[in-house]
Amino acid sequence: MSAFEYRHGQLHVEDLPLSEIAQEVGTPFFCYSTQAMVNAYNSFSDALAKAGVKGTICYALKANSNQSVIQTLAKAGAGADVVSEGELRRALQAGVDPKKIVFAGVGKKPSEMAVGLKAGILQFNVESLPELEALSAVAQKMGVTAPVAFRINPDVDAKTHAKISTGKAENKFGIDIPSVRNFVEQAKALPNIAVESLAVHIGSQLTDASPFKDAFARLAGLYRELQSAGLPLKRIDFGGGLGIQYNDETPPDLTEYAQAVSEAMQGLDAECIFEPGRFLVGNAGVLVTETIYVKDGTNRRFLIIDAAMNDLIRPSLYDAWHDVTPLKQPDEETPLKPCDIVGPICESGDTFATQRPLPEIAAGDLLAMESAGAYGAVMASSYNTRLNAPEVLVKADQYAVVRKRIDYDTLIKQDILPEWLSE
Ligand SMILES: *Cc1c(COP(=O)(O)O)cnc(C)c1O
Numbered sequence: 001m002s003a004f005e006y007r008h009g010q011l012h013v014e015d016l017p018l019s020e021i022a023q024e025v026g027t028p029f030f031c032y033s034t035q036a037m038v039n040a041y042n043s044f045s046d047a048l049a050k051a052g053v054k055g056t057i058c059y060a061l062k063a064n065s066n067q068s069v070i071q072t073l074a075k076a077g078a079g080a081d082v083v084s085e086g087e088l089r090r091a092l093q094a095g096v097d098p099k100k101i102v103f104a105g106v107g108k109k110p111s112e113m114a115v116g117l118k119a120g121i122l123q124f125n126v127e128s129l130p131e132l133e134a135l136s137a138v139a140q141k142m143g144v145t146a147p148v149a150f151r152i153n154p155d156v157d158a159k160t161h162a163k164i165s166t167g168k169a170e171n172k173f174g175i176d177i178p179s180v181r182n183f184v185e186q187a188k189a190l191p192n193i194a195v196e197s198l199a200v201h202i203g204s205q206l207t208d209a210s211p212f213k214d215a216f217a218r219l220a221g222l223y224r225e226l227q228s229a230g231l232p233l234k235r236i237d238f239g240g241g242l243g244i245q246y247n248d249e250t251p252p253d254l255t256e257y258a259q260a261v262s263e264a265m266q267g268l269d270a271e272c273i274f275e276p277g278r279f280l281v282g283n284a285g286v287l288v289t290e291t292i293y294v295k296d297g298t299n300r301r302f303l304i305i306d307a308a309m310n311d312l313i314r315p316s317l318y319d320a321w322h323d324v325t326p327l328k329q330p331d332e333e334t335p336l337k338p339c340d341i342v343g344p345i346c347e348s349g350d351t352f353a354t355q356r357p358l359p360e361i362a363a364g365d366l367l368a369m370e371s372a373g374a375y376g377a378v379m380a381s382s383y384n385t386r387l388n389a390p391e392v393l394v395k396a397d398q399y400a401v402v403r404k405r406i407d408y409d410t411l412i413k414q415d416i417l418p419e420w421l422s423e
Pocket of ligand 1: 060062063081083104105201203204205239240241242275276277278279
């Protein structure tokens with residue numbers, strides 16, 4: 001059962017009509033379902049258990065780092081995959097066990113490394129020699145040992161959008177396999193470094209299982225090789241990237257994914273780490289918006305809505321598809337008419353959908369942009385001096401505003417006038 005479905009002619013999130021929340025919170029706003037997140041987490045973890053894989057699911061915070069989302073998943077058992085000091089602080093504040101936190105990212109600064117070392121996190125996923133040297137220096141200064149995973153670039157094509165593909169040799173991410181062997185030697189000479197793990201992450205929104213299989217096989221092959229060469233490895237990190245359904249794509253099912261992991265793990269005794277982000281939250285959220293105007297152009301009908309690319313940038317950044325669903329259930333016989341759904345921002349790229357068949361929509365009608373739980377609110381900006389869309393979390397028949405809409409005063413007051421202008 002989906003967490004978002006029509007009941008009595010109204011789109012509900014769990015047991016609440018979205019229109020009721022809209023009335024109280026105002027539009028646009030993001031709305032997340034607890035049940036959908038917990039179900040996604042449990043299905044991921046069950047699939048691994050069924051395939052005989054033991055491991056930790058470290059939720060990739062960058063998909064949605066609202067404190068209440070992190071805590072919901074942490075309560076279900078998740079650790080965290082963080083890519084900045086800010087995310088690390090969020091994870092710690094949400095009560096995630098440091099021993100379940102992995103710190104990824106190509107550009108960790110020494111000051112950020114220090115925060116991770118102080119907290120005693122599980123591992124730093126290191127992507128370059130200069131980074132390894134920096135980590136060694138910070139750890140030495142602090143008198144601690146840094147647990148390290150080498151993030152491998154397995155040179156496989158994730159067959160996803162170019163902007164979210166990370167596992168090809170030409171991408172900035174990871175260490176290519178031939179260099180890893182040198183790295184291991186150099187790491188031995190560096191103080192306060194313990195190489196314990198190997199990691200991959202080949203991209204996001206993967207809808208094909210074969211790149212996973214290829215990458216996992218290469219990762220496991222290298223693991224075996226380095227381990228038999230005497231490197232005391234104990235963990236293997238399979239990254240994130242499992243796709244979800246936005247439109248008509250068919251992402252690999254969890255059984256197939258877990259199978260790919262268990263095949264790669266044949267004969268290996270290692271703790272597995274997974275870093276799913278989008279999979280856990282993407283389809284657990286919607287962006288609710290109101291139609292401001294219906295504008296009939298010469299040969300196009302535009303629905304001008306009060307959400308914009310500053311709230312949800314995925315359509316303009318990745319040409320992403322989001323289902324658009326009226327909150328009020330249309331009659332089945334209602335004829336559909338193609339509409340362009342656009343926001344109020346002064347950019348042609350501020351377009352959510354083109355020629356999307358929709359029933360008759362009037363000004364004031366509420367719409368839900370579906371699958372907006374991942375890479376939505378976290379990528380928002382205040383472009384055009386628009387206020388942030390608040391975030392709401394629902395659990396059964398309760399809801400809470402988990403991030404409020406700030407007011408114009410607060411927003412404008414972030415700017416500081418230099419003395420010479422305020423005289
Ligand atoms: C972005 C990212 C993830 C999560 O990717 P999803 O596609 O959201 O699952 C996991 N690991 C790393 C290192 C990332 O950069």
